[in-house]
Each structure stands twice: as structure tokens, then as C-alpha cells.
Amino acid sequence: MNPFAYHRARDEQDATATAADDGTSFVAGATNLVDLMKLGVKTPGRLVDITRIEGLDRIERTDDGGLRIGTLVTNSDLAADPVVRRDYPVLSRAILAGASGQLRNKATTGGNLLQHPRCPYFQDLAMPCNMREPGSGCAAQGGPMRLHAILGTSAACIAAHPGDMGVAMGVLDAAVETARPGQEGRSLSLEELYRLPGERPDIRTVLEPGEMIRAVVLPPPPGGTHVYRKVRDRASYAFALVSTAVVLRLEDGYIQAGRIALGGVAPRPWRNPHAEEAMTGEPPSEALFDRVANILLAEAVDRSALGRDGAPGFKIDLARRTIRAALWQAVERSEGGAGKTAGEAA
Amino acid sequence: MQTPLKTTLSINGTRHEIEGDARLTLLDALRDHLGLTGSKKGCDHGQCGACTVLLNGRRVNSCLTLLCMHDGDEVTTIEGLGTPDTPSDLQRAFVDRDGMQCGYCTPGQICSATAMIEEIRQGWPSHASEGLEGEVAPTPAEIAERMSGNLCRCGCYPNIVDAIADVIAEEGP
Ligand SMILES: Cc1cc2nc3c(=O)[nH]c(=O)nc-3n(C[C@H](O)[C@H](O)[C@H](O)COP(=O)(O)OP(=O)(O)OC[C@H]3O[C@@H](n4cnc5c(N)ncnc54)[C@H](O)[C@@H]3O)c2cc1C
Ligand code: SF4
Numbered sequence: 001m002n003p004f005a006y007h008r009a010r011d012e013q014d015a016t017a018t019a020a021d022d023g024t025s026f027v028a029g030a031t032n033l034v035d036l037m038k039l040g041v042k043t044p045g046r047l048v049d050i051t052r053i054e055g056l057d058r059i060e061r062t063d064d065g066g067l068r069i070g071t072l073v074t075n076s077d078l079a080a081d082p083v084v085r086r087d088y089p090v091l092s093r094a095i096l097a098g099a100s101g102q103l104r105n106k107a108t109t110g111g112n113l114l115q116h117p118r119c120p121y122f123q124d125l126a127m128p129c130n131m132r133e134p135g136s137g138c139a140a141q142g143g144p145m146r147l148h149a150i151l152g153t154s155a156a157c158i159a160a161h162p163g164d165m166g167v168a169m170g171v172l173d174a175a176v177e178t179a180r181p182g183q184e185g186r187s188l189s190l191e192e193l194y195r196l197p198g199e200r201p202d203i204r205t206v207l208e209p210g211e212m213i214r215a216v217v218l219p220p221p222p223g224g225t226h227v228y229r230k231v232r233d234r235a236s237y238a239f240a241l242v243s244t245a246v247v248l249r250l251e252d253g254y255i256q257a258g259r260i261a262l263g264g265v266a267p268r269p270w271r272n273p274h275a276e277e278a279m280t281g282e283p284p285s286e287a288l289f290d291r292v293a294n295i296l297l298a299e300a301v302d303r304s305a306l307g308r309d310g311a312p313g314f315k316i317d318l319a320r321r322t323i324r325a326a327l328w329q330a331v332e333r334s335e336g337g338a339g340k341t342a343g344e345a346a
Numbered sequence: 347m348q349t350p351l352k353t354t355l356s357i358n359g360t361r362h363e364i365e366g367d368a369r370l371t372l373l374d375a376l377r378d379h380l381g382l383t384g385s386k387k388g389c390d391h392g393q394c395g396a397c398t399v400l401l402n403g404r405r406v407n408s409c410l411t412l413l414c415m416h417d418g419d420e421v422t423t424i425e426g427l428g429t430p431d432t433p434s435d436l437q438r439a440f441v442d443r444d445g446m447q448c449g450y451c452t453p454g455q456i457c458s459a460t461a462m463i464e465e466i467r468q469g470w471p472s473h474a475s476e477g478l479e480g481e482v483a484p485t486p487a488e489i490a491e492r493m494s495g496n497l498c499r500c501g502c503y504p505n506i507v508d509a510i511a512d513v514i515a516e517e518g519p
């Protein structure tokens with residue numbers, strides 16, 4: 001690890017003002033940043049520790065019946081929160097499908113959203129990587145990859161947002177509330193928060209220097225049946241190859257409203273309003289769910305290759321099957337009368 | 347080099363003041379500064395669980411956190427859970443059930459299981475739970491899922507699960 005100065009922030013103002021300096025990073029649960037610092041991938045000259053700031057570790061009801069989750073709420077506490085379990089089960093399920101008991105005890109809400117991609121070339125200083133070193137190239141393309149994105153990528157970078165929690169927050173229309181140095185904070189949807197890589201994959205979000213996530217705000221509970229389905233290389237403690245968060249309201253055999261977000265396949269939790277509109281007012285069917293998958297994956301390109309023969313990747317097919325399976329799971333569960341409190345294991 | 351930082355924290359019930367570089371991880375502080383070598387370094391990247399300790403009562407990977415972030419905190423390591431003469435219930439159950447071969451993962455397994463049993467008592471659900479609400483049935487599948495953050499290269503998983511199940515059965519919910 002490179003040497004760095006350590007600053008324990010007293011309050012938000014102290015944190016944002018200190019972190020506005022070049023080469024400064026916030027640190028919260030430390031599970032992602034310290035990992036990358038050990039690898040030499042991240043070399044901040046100063047860390048601003050936000051974990052002692054008062055008031056950021058609470059889960060509170062908002063005036064409109066939604067939920068405000070402070071950035072220091074750990075993944076464990078959020079997944080186990082009684083209100084989240086009852087009203088936003090897809091969020092509990094997504095968090096519990098990620099990492100391990102130990103990591104979830106440290107991982108924070110903001111840190112989880114801002115965790116770095118698990119691209120092996122990003123983590124390997126010997127390899128070219130535009131995210132780590134702009135302009136150096138992208139070692140991931142054309143090679144064997146499993147954790148890469150197929151949507152929203154660019155010629156410069158195919159890294160995927162690796163998290164699970166954010167996929168559920170995406171499907172729940174969450175907004176991120178920030179604090180900024182010297183001016184008012186702002187509210188950003190996840191689509192606004194995460195940049196697509198374009199030519200500058202090193203700039204992952206729109207957050208400005210010193211801008212800190214204070215909380216994530218969820219709108220009132222959407223009702224319906226919640227499903228989080230994650231496909232990975234081993235049964236637990238592995239990142240998603242593909243994941244799907246679904247919230248579906250089915251009445252009298254017709255879909256009143258369906259939402260779906262994809263994880264592990266794009267630089268951010270991925271939604272497409274056209275895919276969701278296509279479900280509204282329709283009865284569930286193979287043809288309908290094929291259409292939903294087709295809309296979601298219409299622009300998908302797999303820039304990896306499996307094996308030396310350059311055989312195309314597996315991800316687009318896997319995503320298609322996962323979308324269909326998750327939607328059917330939601331339908332079966334709605335019909336089983338389990339309703340919104342189900343949130344059973346995928 | 348930066349000026350060394352002083353961190354005061356409680357480790358296994360004893361107050362310690364440790365002076366070290368900001369880069370010092372909690373794991374390295376335990377092993378190299380205090381000689382508490384029970385906590386093991388398997389991967390140093392949060393991928394194996396050998397370094398698991400209890401931080402303010404919760405299990406965490408000590409390799410992925412910095413000592414300087416833990417001023418005033420309480421840490422319990424395997425050395426603080428029991429001794430050869432007075433082992434904790436889990437320590438005894440691991441011996442009774444042969445829950446180890448080389449033993450390298452064992453301190454992490456036992457620290458992890460200690461906190462995991464408490465999580466079950468608190469009613470925390472897991473990925474393996476049928477429903478998110480209500481009491482947790484500590485089935486082998488639940489135990490395995492909840493212990494997935496602790497790898498064992500010797501593959502002692504069945505006996506580890508049995509040892510933990512014994513303790514849950516003895517102590518009750
Ligand atoms: C072995 C392993 C397996 C894992 N498996 C999974 C998995 O399956 N699913 C999954 O979702 N995750 C997984 N994770 C990732 C884990 O969830 C993240 O490391 C964790 O959520 C990061 O949170 P943190 O608080 O520790 O972040 P930190 O490491 O403290 O910070 C991460 C980044 O966010 C920034 N940051 C933190 N808080 C703020 C804030 N409030 N405002 C602005 N910037 C901030 C930091 O500067 C840093 O860049 C895994 C990690 C490991 C090591
Ligand atoms: S995919 Fe992105 S993160 Fe991975 S090597 Fe290419 S540029 Fe780097």
C-alpha cells in the first residue's frame with residue numbers, strides 16, 4: 001500500500017471539504033477500497049474516514065411513506081430491518097445474495113453503490129486498463145471474461161457494476177442524496193449517478209470532488225411480488241454473472257405493473273422502460289416474457305470471447321433465460337397468493 | 347512514512363494502545379504487534395474468512411480494515427473466546443466433531459460461527475431462508491449459507507456444520 005494521511009471526519013461539512021482535495025478518498029466499510037489499495041490499484045494520498053459522522057447510520061420513514069437509508073447503515077442491518085423485509089423484500093433478498101456475513105457487517109450503503117468493478121484486468125497493474133489508466137487499452141475484450149457487461153459498454157471498457165444491492169434499489173426507483181462541499185447537496189436517480197463508460201471509463205459516476213453520499217431514499221413501497229434471482233459460479237459468496245430484480249403486480253391474471261432491473265450485465269443497474277411498458281395490462285405468457293427479454297437485450301453485445309477459438313460469450317443467452325425465469329417465478333408466487341411478503345429464496 | 351497514529355482499543359477485554367502506520371490492517375496489528383497469531387492470513391483480500399474476528403460483537407474480515415479506523419472499538423479474537431483448559435462451546439464442538447484437518451481456517455470458522463449463532467438468535471434471515479420473516483430454522487443449508495464466508499481448503503465442511511449444529515441444539519434458540 002502507498003503511504004497516506006488519515007483523517008477522521010467530524011461531520012459532513014468537514015468530510016466534504018477535506019475530500020475535495022486531489023488524491024483524497026472517502027472510506028466507510030473499507031472492504032473495497034483497502035482491497036484495491038493493497039493491490040496498488042487505488043493510491044489515495046489521504047483517506048477521509050466518514051464512519052464516525054453522527055446520524056448517518058439510521059433508517060427512517062420519510063414523510064411520503066418511503067424510507068431514508070443513511071449511508072453508514074450496514075448491508076447486514078439493512079437486510080435485517082423489519083420494514084425492509086416486509087415492504088421492500090427484493091432489497092433484503094438482493095443484499096443477502098451478496099458477499100458474506102462478515103463483509104455485509106462492514107459494507108455500507110454508499111460504499112456498496114460505489115464499489116469498483118471486479119474486472120480482473122482492472123485489478124492487475126501489469127495489464128492495460130482504461131478504467132485504471134485512461135488511454136492504456138482494455139485487456140478484457142476478446143479474452144475470456146465472465147463478470148463483464150453486455151449492455152451500456154463502449155469500445156473503451158466492458159466492466160460491469162458488480163453489486164447486488166443496487167439492482168434492487170434500481171428496481172425500487174431509489175434516489176441517492178448527496179452532500180457537497182460549499183453548496184447544497186442534490187438528489188440523483190441511479191441512472192443519473194452512474195455514468196456509462198464512453199471514452200472515459202475512469203469516471204464512473206457524476207459525483208464531484210468532495211461530494212459524498214449521505215443517504216439513499218426509497219419511494220413508498222411498490223407492493224406486488226418481489227423476486228431477486230442471481231446466477232453465479234458457485235452457490236454463495238460469488239459475484240453475479242447475471243442477476244434480476246423483479247417487482248410484479250398481478251391481478252385477475254393480468255400484469256398491472258411490472259418492473260425489472262438487471263445486474264452483472266451493465267455498468268449500472270439496468271432498466272428499460274419499454275420492456276416494462278410491454279408487460280402492462282398483459283397476461284403472463286412465454287411470448288410476452290420473450291418480448292420483455294428481447295427489448296432488454298436488444299442492444300446487447302458480448303465483447304468477450306471464451307476460449308482460444310474466440311467462441312462468443314455466454315452472457316446474452318444466460319441473461320435471456322434469467323429474465324424469463326425470474327418473471328415466471330414472480331408470476332407463480334403471485335398466483336400462490338404469497339404476495340408481497342414472499343420474497344422467497346431464488 | 348507518515349507520522350505513526352495511536353489507536354486505543356479493547357482486545358479480548360484488555361485495553362491496548364498501538365502505534366502504527368495508517369496502512370496497518372487490524373489483522374497485521376493483531377498478529378505482528380500483539381502476537382495474537384490465532385487470527386490467520388489466508389488471502390488478505392476478504393475472500394477466505396481466515397482472519398475473521400468479532401468487532402463490537404459482529405464478525406468481520408480483519409484483513410480488510412485499517413487499525414486506525416477502530417479507535418475505541420472492542421475486538422474479540424479466537425484467543426479471547428476460550429483457552430485449551432476452558433474452551434468455548436464451539437471450540438469444544440469443533441474438537442468433538444473433528445471439524446478441522448490442518449486447522450488453518452479453524453480460528454476464523456469459530457469466530458464466524460460464534461457471531462453467526464447470535465445472528466440466528468436475532469432472527470436475521472439469510473439467502474437460504476424460505477421466508478424473510480419469522481424464526482430461523484437452523485438447518486444444515488442455513489448453516490452452510492451463513493458460513494459461506496469461511497473457506498476450508500481441507501474440505502471439512504460437513505464436520506464444521508455438524509459442530510455448529512450441535513452447539514445450536516445444545517444451547518437452544
Ligand atoms: C470477496 C468479496 C466478495 C464480494 N461479493 C459481493 C457480492 O456478491 N455482491 C456485492 O454486491 N458485493 C460483493 N462484495 C463487495 C462488497 O459488497 C463491497 O466491498 C462493499 O459493499 C463496499 O462497501 P464499503 O462500505 O466497505 O466501501 P468502501 O471500501 O469503504 O468504499 C468503496 C468506495 O466507495 C467510496 N465511498 C464509500 N462511501 C462513500 C460515501 N458515503 N460517499 C462517497 N463515496 C463513498 C469510497 O471512496 C470507495 O471508492 C464482495 C467483496 C469481497 C471482498
Ligand atoms: S473492461 Fe474496463 S475495467 Fe476491465 S480492463 Fe477493460 S477498461 Fe479496464
Ligand code: FES
Nearest residue numbers: 388389390395409
Ligand atoms: S485473510 Fe482476510 S479474508 Fe482471507
Ligand code: FES
Nearest residue numbers: 447449498499500
Ligand atoms: S482445516 Fe485446513 S483449511 Fe480448514
